[in-house]
Amino acid sequence: MTDFDQDAVLAELDEKAMELRAKLAELTAPVDAETVIGFGKRIGDGTTQAIQQMGDASIAQSLAGTLDQVERAREKALDGTWGRCDVCQEPIPEGRLSFRPWSTTCVDYAD
Numbered sequence: 001m002t003d004f005d006q007d008a009v010l011a012e013l014d015e016k017a018m019e020l021r022a023k024l025a026e027l028t029a030p031v032d033a034e035t036v037i038g039f040g041k042r043i044g045d046g047t048t049q050a051i052q053q054m055g056d057a058s059i060a061q062s063l064a065g066t067l068d069q070v071e072r073a074r075e076k077a078l079d080g081t082w083g084r085c086d087v088c089q090e091p092i093p094e095g096r097l098s099f100r101p102w103s104t105t106c107v108d109y110a111d
């Protein structure tokens, strides 16, 4: 049973995920090109390490955290539990959902 517009929610979440991935790519791209090779690290290892080293670390971490939430919310949209709290199963207030469609918990359990 779904009591929300699944297509609209998925479209909104996909758009947000794309925006977050683009921002993350922007934050990490210059590092891949120069710093990583300079330190002789493998690209895969270097990316995470480089993010931590940058002044943008907290921004990148926050973006990645939001992206996790967006992906979780997408799962919830697909299985019909979108709009309900992951912790207490109560409906998430509409105002919170319209502001952050990727909310997966009610305000009581917000991180």
Ligand SMILES: [Zn+2]
Binding pocket: 085, 086, 087, 088, 089, 090, 105, 106, 107, 108, 109
């Ligand atoms: Zn809750």
